[in-house]
Amino acid sequence: MSHNQNFPERTRKRAEVLRLSAKGWSVNKIASWMNCAPNTVRNTIQRWILKGYEGLGDAPRSGRKPTWTEEDIEYLEICCDLHPRTYNSKQLSEVLKKQRQVKLSPERIRKILKKRAENGSGQKRVQECTQNQRKKKLKKQI
Numbered sequence: 001m002s003h004n005q006n007f008p009e010r011t012r013k014r015a016e017v018l019r020l021s022a023k024g025w026s027v028n029k030i031a032s033w034m035n036c037a038p039n040t041v042r043n044t045i046q047r048w049i050l051k052g053y054e055g056l057g058d059a060p061r062s063g064r065k066p067t068w069t070e071e072d073i074e075y076l077e078i079c080c081d082l083h084p085r086t087y088n089s090k091q092l093s094e095v096l097k098k099q100r101q102v103k104l105s106p107e108r109i110r111k112i113l114k115k116r117a118e119n120g121s122g123q124k125r126v127q128e129c130t131q132n133q134r135k136k137k138l139k140k141q142i
Helices: 009-022 027-034 038-056 070-082 089-100 106-119 124-141
Strands: none
Touching (some): 009 027, 027 038, 070 089, 070 106, 089 106
């Protein structure tokens, strides 16, 4: 896990601390090698003892919770697929508000759909919607 790129960097570092500790390295030696404070090493080991694998991940962060779910965005993708018309982001925002009681700005919807299309998780129709929106934006700028 300490070399696996599929895990977040902090998780990999914690796994590395545990690996070195299991090899018999002292807390100070691990801290020096990992370029962190000895207390950080102790906390990592303590979290491992108390929580096991769950202790390797980050604790929940503070901040605003998302106002939308993946199901909401999938609903938009289905709307784009089922209807032959092309939606703009403002219309998609209104669809979400009316059908799912989710308030998202057109700009936010555009960013979410664009990111999904880039990651390959969006469907072809969503990519077309996003491309059409970019074309319209470019025309307005010219």
